Amino acid sequence: MRVDFYQLGGAALDGIVGQLATRLIEQDQRLLVVAEDDALLARLDRQLWDQGGPTAFLAHGRAGGADDAQQPVLLATTPDAANRARNLLIADGAWREAAITFDRAFYLFAADTLEGARLAWKLLAGRDEVERHFWRQDENGRWREAA
DSSP states (O other): OEEEEEEOTTSOHHHHHHHHHHHHHHTTOOEEEEOSOHHHHHHHHHHHHHTTOTTOOOOOEETTSTTGGGOSEEEESSSOOTTOOSEEEEOSSOOOGGGGGSSEEEEEEOGGGHHHHHHHHHHHHTOTTOEEEEEEEOTTSOEEEOO
16 A cells, blocks of 8 residues: 655645546546645535536545435545545544555645644554655655655
């Protein structure tokens, strides 16, 4: 399993969630976006509606609906993939051990959750089945893998 650590720095959370979700959908994959904060999920929900511009949107839903299983992107407060996603995006910076049950996890963290990200990095270091990658934005706003 692969864990991609994304240090947000000055990057907007909403933008990277939309970029990753779009890329996965283009690859016919599903994504579960998890955050405990309902206000954060509501903000991401609105942003995903606008992701494709004024005449399109990024197909998604909030967990707890009748169509959860059909959603290519599902926003939830728990890491239970009702949409059968094999990709998990942790949007609130709080590591969840359940992430290692997915094929791939995207762990987004900011300055206020940096210590938790460092701890997760260390905890995953000794696991043979886990491949860790660290990403940050360069001066042009492009995501680059850090060495």
